[in-house]
Amino acid sequence: MISAPRRYSAAFSPEIIAEIERAADEGLYRIRGFGTLRPLPSFDDLVLLGASISRYSLEGYRERCATNVTLGTRFAKKPIELQIPITIAGMSFGALGANAKRALGRGASAVGTSTTTGDGGMSEEERAESKILVYQVLPSRYGFDPEHLRACEGIEIVVGQGAKPGGGGMLLGQKITERVAEMRTLPAGIDQRSACRHPDWTGPDDLTIKITELREATDWEKPVFVKIGSARPRYDVQLAVKAGADVVVLDGMQGGTGATQEVFIEHAGIPSLPALRQAVEALDELGMHRKVQLVISGGIRSGADVAKALAMGADAVSIGTAALVALGCNRAIHVGDYAALGTEPGACHHCHTGRCPVGIATQDPALETRLDVAEGARRIRNFLTVLTMEAQTLARACGKSHLHNLEPQDLAALTLEAAAMAGVPLAGTDWIPGRNGC
C-alpha cells in the first residue's frame, strides 16, 4: 500500500499552529529582539550596472573614489564631517551593555564616523569613546540632560523606528539594573515601556518649534536630525524638512530592535527599498535633495547595500544589527547558553531576555565580560572598512570618483516588485512598473 504524503495547511502551518498554542497558553503577545525574520524586497533585488563602452570605469586600485560626507549643511554652524557615509545607528545603553557601546564608539571613531545614543541617555563610556556622537531626543526623555545636549556633535529627534513605527520603546525588567534604572529615573526590575509620542509636542507645526528650541539651547551650532520609521515616508520626510530638519534619518521595516512585540516587527511599516525611493522623491519635490541630507537604515549588511542605497539617493546609511553581528551577535560560541534560551547561533533574537550569550545585549556583568572592548572595536573598524571598500569597488566599476556620484541610472532591478519599489528599470528592459501609466 502506498502511503499518501502528509499535507500541511499553508494558512495553518506548523509554525502558526505553534504560535496559536503558545498565545492560548500564555495569554501574552510574543516579544523579541532583532528584526523582521521573513523575506522582504531588499537591496539584494537590485544590481549595479558596471561600465563597459557607454561608460568607462575607474581603476579599482589606483584611482581615487572619495567617501566623505557632511551632515547638517542646512542650518547648523558646525555640521558633522564623516570620513565614510556609514554611521552607527541609535541603540540604547540598557538594550546594549556598556562594553558594546564602548566598542562601537571606538571602532566607529577609528574610521571617522559617528555613533548614536539611544533611549536612556548618554553613558560616560559612549561619550568617551565616540569622537562624533549624535544625541537622541526620544519620546521617553529617559535620562535627557541638557549638558549632554551641549556635549554632543549632533541632535536626533526620534519620531519613530523602522521595527515599530508608531510604537514606543521597550526594555523588559530583567535588563533594568540599578544603573539603568537610575539613568532612567525608574524603579529597578520593572518592564519599561516608553511613550510613543513626545511629551511636549504633537504634529508638524509643534515639531518646528521644538527644533527651534533645541537650536536655541545649543546656539544653533549642532545639526538637528529627525528620525522616522518608514510608514508614509513621502509625507513624513516633507514634514520633517518643513519643520527645519538638517538631516532626515529614515529607518526601514528591516530595522532592528532590542525588544518589541513580534506583531510589530513583522507587520508594521514598509521595507527600506520603497521607503528610500519615496523619501528621495519627497526631497526632490521640495528641491531639497542633497540640501537636507538623507540617511537610510534598516537592512544594510554589505558594501553592495551601501552602494545601492547611495545610488538611489541616500547621502549616508546607518547600521545597527549588522554592527552587532560584527561584534559577535549570533556567533557560534557559548553554544550551551544559546540552548538555554531555546535557540542556537544564527537563530538568536533573544536580546529582550538580557541573557545575550556573547555579552552584547545584556546588563549582566558576567556576560558582559565576554565582549572584549579592544577586540570588538577592531572588528567594528574592520567591518566598516570592508563595507566602504566594497562600496568603492562597485562605484569605481560604475566610473564614479565619489560614492555620491552613484545614481539611479546605475541600477537595475531583478524582480518586478523591486523595480516598482525602487523606481529603477527591470533588468534588460526600460520598464519601471507604475511609471508613465504602465
Added chain:
Amino acid sequence: MIEIDLAQSSVRELNQRLHRIGPGDNEHHWHVVNPNGAHAIAVGLTAPVHIEIRGHVGYYCAGMNAVATVVVDGHAGTGLAENIMSGLVRVRGNAAQSAAASGRGGLVVIEGDASARCGISMKGVTIVVGGSVGHMSAFMGQSGALVICGDAGHDLGDSIYEADIFVGGKIASLGADCVEKEMTPADFDRVAALLGCAQIAADAERFRHYGSARRLYNFRIDHAAEY
C-alpha cells in the same frame, strides 16, 4: 538690571547673551519686555540669573532650565520649563499643555491654571498649580510631586510610576493604575512646605494623595483591561 526689548532684538540674541554669562559675571538681573508670545525664550540656561518676563510667552519658555529663576508675568504656551533640571520657573497667569514635561528637578509654579498633560513624564520636578489642571496630567509620572490646588481633568496620573500627586479640589477621573493613597502626617507637612516654597496660599489639610498602584510595572494578562 539689564533690560531686553524683544521688539528690538531677537530671541536668539537674548539666549546667546544668557548662555555667555560666566561664573564671575555680574549680570544677575534681567527684565525682558515685549515677548509677544515668542517661543523658546530663556531656554537652556545654566547661570544663576533672575529673569522677569513682562508679558505672554510662547512655547518652551525656560525649557531645560538649570539654576536660573525665570518669572513670567503673563501666560505661557506649550511646554513651559520642559525638562527643567533645577532652579525656579514661575508663571503668574495660566500655562498651556505639557507644562514641566519630563522635568528632572527644580520648582515650577503656575499661579493660574495649567492645561492638559501638566507634568507629563515628570522625573523629579516639583510642580505647584494654584488653579486646576487639564486631562492626562502627570501621565507616566516617574518621580517628583504635582500639587494641584484646584481640580484635575480626566485620567489624572495615567500609567504613573513613582511620582506623587496632591489634589485640593475635585478629580474628573483617575487614569490607569493611579489610585488614592493615604495622606500621612508627613504628606500634609510636605504639601504645606511645597505651598510655602511656591508662595501659594492654600490649606494643606484639604489635599488628597494619589500615586501608583504598581499593578502595571510588570505586564500580566490579568491587568490588560487597565489599558
